[in-house]
Amino acid sequence: MSGESSIILVTGGSGLVGQAIKTLIEQEKQEGKNETWIFCGSKDGDLRDKQQTEALFEKHRPTHVIHLAAMVGGLFHNMAHNLDFFRENMAINDNVLAACHSRSVRKVVSCLSTCIFPDNTTYPIDETMVHNGPPHSSNYGYSYAKRMIDVLNRGYHEQHGRTFTSVIPCNVFGPRDNYSLQSSHVIPALVRRMDDAMRNGDATFTVLGSGKPLRQFIYSLDLAKLFLWVLRSYDSVEPIILSVDESDEVTISAVAEAIKEAYGYQGTLVYDTSKADGQYKKTASNRKLRSLYKDFTFTPFEEAIRDTVKWFRENREIART
Structure with missing residues (x-):
């Protein structure tokens, strides 16, 4: 992207990752990059509608696109609405x-998810394994739709020479997440519920499920830095996993304990094992990322949790709840 002026449109720009990218761009302004950034949310146009999508692109005429927009939700919301x-x-x-x-x-970077990988697979999963078998039954609708971005990218490259690529982040969390109890992912759901427990003076805090599943979590500001690197420096149409190291995988119970510590909650954590756990693990390899971007440093998990909790406590009134 060096030298040329660029207009970069971010779909889903009002969400967790879009806002993290916006934060970084605002910090970069003094660097004099020849880039114009446009962050669009659902209020700017319904991307499910072809005419509204065309109108949005006609209005802004981007040279580059970061495509984050998606219908998303947590485990239980997915299980009930796979067709949607x-x-x-x-x-x-x-x-x-x-x-x-x-x-x-000139370039599109779309956002996939580690949940697209086959349910029955060997670990760690890597970029070559996306289409090797059915995804987990709990969210097959979302997973197959995300896989098809990779199919579209390959098709546009083969037939038209387009540089449309995709990234596969592990579980993302951070400021400006969706903290709704109906549709949020595990960390924002736990943060929101812990905040409620602190306000109510609850003596116990219930974690849904056994707490045993393992996950890799990436802080939204770290992911935003990697998105900018992909946009500016990664020119393959092959997907790339953007994940913390395998050694940084944590249990859901460790997540709950970190949130408890960040809040200073004095009560007891209990686990409701009647609730579904989802996949036990989906460990991803970031070997490809590490080979191309050797010196990237991830924010330590506990520090990122503290920053996230601090943001929510200070912004609960304006957060998506």
């Missing part, structure tokens, strides 16, 4: 990439 997750995300992705092609967008 498939159809709505398929429509969003097809409309966005078609608009990018018709306007000769």
